[in-house]
Amino acid sequence: MAKLGEFYQRDRSLHPPALTPVYKTSVARSPRFSLISLENSASETTGPTFGQGDIAPGDNDLLTNYAADGETAIGERILLHGRVLDENRRPVPNTLVEIWQANAGGRYRHVKDTYFAALDPNFGGCGRTLTDENGYYCFRSIKPGAYPFRNYVNSWRPAHIHMSVFGSGFVQRLITQLYFEGDPLIPHCPIIATLPDKSAVEQLTAALDLNATIPLDTIAWKFDVVLRGRRSTMFENRMEGN
Incomplete structure (x- = not known):
């Protein structure tokens, strides 16, 4: 008989309400009626699946995956690494992890991003990788810059990296964003202020990880993703809990 694992009840107090007027965009985006729960079909939960053949060498290296030959992205070089874990801290292998971010000046490579910072011709701002048998993932990149956004007169987003984690199919996707330890803009961000539990x-x-830092090369930051339970990471597309 299989051993039963400990059950961890959802901690809904960690998740902000859909309507949080301090973050002005939530006023237009939040639903006005109760949500309706729809079950996924078997085809949605079982496929398509991801394999090693879907990931090209260098997809997880944002320093060079968009750069011209012999060139590299401009900015503070970082290594972002960690593990994808379940509620009992067991590794979740062969999981597709994707990240996207602004460049060192705080600008995204997107047609609608009109911030004054210059685009870096050698930085695309996105990457992907599969977790290994220990649930481990790793990216090389540059530390993104802060940028202003039209919330109130002087609202700025702290440096952050967006991350998504896929299950066995495209509809099994969790999305979040991570910040950097010690960033003075974190307590001033209206989006972060929507979280009721600090x-x-x-x-x-993400925590500074000097043990994984490469001397004279790259500063390392560690960020583990916990998928379920009271220890779980807060996912912005699963506001009702995980």
């Missing part, structure tokens, strides 16, 4: 902010903050 421990949730800590769960979204």
